[in-house]
Amino acid sequence: MQIIAVKDINEMSRKAAQIIREVVQNKPDAVLGLATGGTPEGTYKELVADYREHGTSYHKVHTVNLDEYAAIDPSDPNSYHTYMKDHFFKYIDLPENQRHLPNSEDISEQACARYDDLIASLGGVDIQLLGIGRNGHIGFNEPGTPLTIGTHVVKLTDSTRDANARYFGSISEVPERAVTMGIGTILKSKKIIMVVSGEEKADAMSKLVRASVPDSSFPASALVQHPNVTVIADEPALSLIKISKE
Numbered sequence: 001m002q003i004i005a006v007k008d009i010n011e012m013s014r015k016a017a018q019i020i021r022e023v024v025q026n027k028p029d030a031v032l033g034l035a036t037g038g039t040p041e042g043t044y045k046e047l048v049a050d051y052r053e054h055g056t057s058y059h060k061v062h063t064v065n066l067d068e069y070a071a072i073d074p075s076d077p078n079s080y081h082t083y084m085k086d087h088f089f090k091y092i093d094l095p096e097n098q099r100h101l102p103n104s105e106d107i108s109e110q111a112c113a114r115y116d117d118l119i120a121s122l123g124g125v126d127i128q129l130l131g132i133g134r135n136g137h138i139g140f141n142e143p144g145t146p147l148t149i150g151t152h153v154v155k156l157t158d159s160t161r162d163a164n165a166r167y168f169g170s171i172s173e174v175p176e177r178a179v180t181m182g183i184g185t186i187l188k189s190k191k192i193i194m195v196v197s198g199e200e201k202a203d204a205m206s207k208l209v210r211a212s213v214p215d216s217s218f219p220a221s222a223l224v225q226h227p228n229v230t231v232i233a234d235e236p237a238l239s240l241i242k243i244s245k246e
């Protein structure tokens, strides 16, 4: 796991966007695994700015998102379908039928399996963008989730619902379940980049750096098994870790 230490969220976003842009430039029909949450917002802004300035095209790209709330209307302002449209898709030339998110309305096992099949049929994810939850979740793989499974439905923990209550107004409005790529799905990606920003992630970041074996009580630790992971973390997120300046 390579760790890139940056000053702040702006530098983190520029770096992450640069890595994603290079993948698309080298492979115009790349499959991009995308994430939501507050942390990647700046990454999408940078990619949109790059699209406008340099015309990096997405017309052959497919995107597959990590997760979506269960039983939420895709047009709901808090759905991840809406998030992706508002932060990225509406600004770029990515055709609508090449944007894929987990089905929020059909959360059957078959629908989950179909999502993994779809990813496989596209040739797999070339680069997967990840954030991290305060409890170490990736996607919506909460602590305790087996580290080998594919796309599935999860019951969200109180910590995750509390962290996302800021979007919904109150915790009671936050859906209780979500559909997420499993860690097994995520680990099949050819390259993974994780963006981590802010002091509230410092504890998770220090656990991640110390992780040497996959441990389902801290899902992000599964990444130690993957050969191509880059974590871009800012100073506040790294505040509990001593990094040599030499």
Ligand SMILES: N[C@@H]1[C@@H](O)[C@H](O)[C@@H](COP(=O)(O)O)O[C@@H]1O
Pocket: 035, 036, 037, 038, 039, 040, 066, 067, 130, 131, 132, 133, 134, 138, 139, 140, 160
């Ligand atoms: N499902 C998303 C995750 O994919 C994301 O990584 C996490 C952290 O979000 P934030 O970046 O807002 O802290 O939030 C949600 O739970």
